[in-house]
Amino acid sequence: MTTPAIEFRQVTKVYRKRLRGVEIPALTNATFSVLPGEVCAFLGPNGAGKTTSINLLMGFFYADFGEIRVLGYEPGDVRAKAHIGFLPENFAFYKYLTAKRLLRFHHALSGGRKEEAATLIPELLARVKLTGYEELKIGKYSRGMVQRLGVAQALLHDPQLLVLDEPTSGLDPTGRKDVRDLMSALRDAGKTVFLSSHLLSEVEQVCDRVIIISKGRVIQSGRMDDLLGVADRVEIRVTSLPEELEQRVVATGGTIARNEHGITLVVGVAQKREVAEAVWASGHDVVHILPLRSSLEDLYMKTVGTEGGVA
Amino acid sequence: MKLATLALSTLESFLQNRMIVLILVLAACVVLLMMFPLLNASYHTTAENQQSMASVVLEVISNVMSFVSGLGSLLAAWAAVDAVSSELKSGTVLAVMARPVKRWQFLLGKFLGVMLFMACYVGMLISVSYLLAWLGGVKIQAAPWVLLVYPLVRYSIYAALATLCATAVHPVVSMGAIFVVSILTDVVMPGTVAWYHKVAWLKTAIYYVLPSTNLLTEGRFLSLRQAAVKQTTLLEHAISLGYGLDCALIFLLLAMWAFHYRSLLRQD
Numbered sequence: 001m002t003t004p005a006i007e008f009r010q011v012t013k014v015y016r017k018r019l020r021g022v023e024i025p026a027l028t029n030a031t032f033s034v035l036p037g038e039v040c041a042f043l044g045p046n047g048a049g050k051t052t053s054i055n056l057l058m059g060f061f062y063a064d065f066g067e068i069r070v071l072g073y074e075p076g077d078v079r080a081k082a083h084i085g086f087l088p089e090n091f092a093f094y095k096y097l098t099a100k101r102l103l104r105f106h107h108a109l110s111g112g113r114k115e116e117a118a119t120l121i122p123e124l125l126a127r128v129k130l131t132g133y134e135e136l137k138i139g140k141y142s143r144g145m146v147q148r149l150g151v152a153q154a155l156l157h158d159p160q161l162l163v164l165d166e167p168t169s170g171l172d173p174t175g176r177k178d179v180r181d182l183m184s185a186l187r188d189a190g191k192t193v194f195l196s197s198h199l200l201s202e203v204e205q206v207c208d209r210v211i212i213i214s215k216g217r218v219i220q221s222g223r224m225d226d227l228l229g230v231a232d233r234v235e236i237r238v239t240s241l242p243e244e245l246e247q248r249v250v251a252t253g254g255t256i257a258r259n260e261h262g263i264t265l266v267v268g269v270a271q272k273r274e275v276a277e278a279v280w281a282s283g284h285d286v287v288h289i290l291p292l293r294s295s296l297e298d299l300y301m302k303t304v305g306t307e308g309g310v311a
Numbered sequence: 312m313k314l315a316t317l318a319l320s321t322l323e324s325f326l327q328n329r330m331i332v333l334i335l336v337l338a339a340c341v342v343l344l345m346m347f348p349l350l351n352a353s354y355h356t357t358a359e360n361q362q363s364m365a366s367v368v369l370e371v372i373s374n375v376m377s378f379v380s381g382l383g384s385l386l387a388a389w390a391a392v393d394a395v396s397s398e399l400k401s402g403t404v405l406a407v408m409a410r411p412v413k414r415w416q417f418l419l420g421k422f423l424g425v426m427l428f429m430a431c432y433v434g435m436l437i438s439v440s441y442l443l444a445w446l447g448g449v450k451i452q453a454a455p456w457v458l459l460v461y462p463l464v465r466y467s468i469y470a471a472l473a474t475l476c477a478t479a480v481h482p483v484v485s486m487g488a489i490f491v492v493s494i495l496t497d498v499v500m501p502g503t504v505a506w507y508h509k510v511a512w513l514k515t516a517i518y519y520v521l522p523s524t525n526l527l528t529e530g531r532f533l534s535l536r537q538a539a540v541k542q543t544t545l546l547e548h549a550i551s552l553g554y555g556l557d558c559a560l561i562f563l564l565l566a567m568w569a570f571h572y573r574s575l576l577r578q579d
Contacts, residue, residue, distance in 0.1 A: 055575075055576065058405075058408075058409055059408075060405060060408065060574065060576065061573075061574035061575065061576060062572075076408075076414075078412070078413055079411075081409065081410060081412075082411040084409065086405075086406070086409035088402065088405045088406060088409075091406065092401045092402035092403045092406065093406070094324065096324070096327040105316060105320055106407075106410060108312065108313070108316040109313055109317070109407065109412055110410050110411060111312070111313070111411060150406075153406065
């Protein structure tokens, strides 16, 4: 049996303000796991417990109850941390350092050798498109540049597991695409990625697994395909439609919409072949056939609702 | 290697810190101001008053250096508090602790960075002592190692105590606690004003618990004549320094223990 890269078992965390006697439950009996090689989206409204979970798995503080295992070790164990790349929600840095020196510092802390750093760091800076800015003090970087640098430091020691808390935060559309491409590349390279994000459409494109958390409880967890389901309807776009076919589609519960791009039919999967062949037989053309399934956004809204979270 | 990386990074952060630069400038100004009376003393020294003038000059140097050295204690405490609390407050600790670094390594690295910085400060202190002595036309009798090691051990106590406080409470509270401790250590010294007899036991108890940094003041060696310097045996040095290092070690171990269990989240 494969050991999960990340495993939470009945984890509970309560924030306590002792002087005021206030207790805020951040995580309640959270149980989930992420297998090696998976790209997992960790979703939920603000204040749901995402960052708390990430801080727990990184060993920045301790759970009140339950068990956490990261790459088979306890959180904070250096044997696990040696194989984890981490990007915090707001990547903080030493403002007086340059990008090159910051990466050299982190490389040294990872136990890397100076000779390796000399070739590795320029490569990484090029990968996150910071070439040309390596000698500029980080204090002068824009928010997006800092985020790119954060991604570079997370990749510094070729980690097996990447824990990314809002990696696209502060990035422009190009930057977001770069991060998305990077995650696809990491998945192809067999790395495990644990990703917290609010950008559902982007997450849907790259993730294999999704965990949805709300008010400190895991409310949905599973493989993306299983959760979004197999498409039971298809969208067929055609250039023209015989009247007889139109009546048949409507009679069987299908829908028809016309616009400047053509005619769009939505029919059941079972009717897909029959409709397409009828269109071709009448001398018209099929522009595309798309399977229709729930989007991650639909699933998220259905699961979490419109309650939102704490800003 | 990781400890050295953390220590050097801490040292560098101090050199970028305006507050620390301000304290250094203040110390430099005091030293510069003291150059004039010493030059004056040197100018007025004659064959008849040479002995007495030398004593006066050494006394002046001792007092000046005691002030600068005392400022060093404050600097060591402040630097140690800043080294830990600034990392927690800014959140830089998260990226550092995501690396394969143990919590005690992080704290020890920070402490070593503070001690590196204080070693530079002591180096400057010794250079200035010799410069002032030269300007005053006298020779410092104490061995250079005494002037180097004593303040460093004293600073290590303050730095370790400050590290312990910074892991547990707010930086301002930490500095307040260190002030209280430094004043208390002076107040409870034997020979100081007696306390109300019903709490006299408390004075004795505090004296034994708190680090007696007066023993580790190098200023007392600056004003000594050759014969008196030689009276302090190596064993006495070893006992004083051993006592100081022991205190620092206890505080540092307590700090590591406290840091192991604390949250690394930002302090608001």
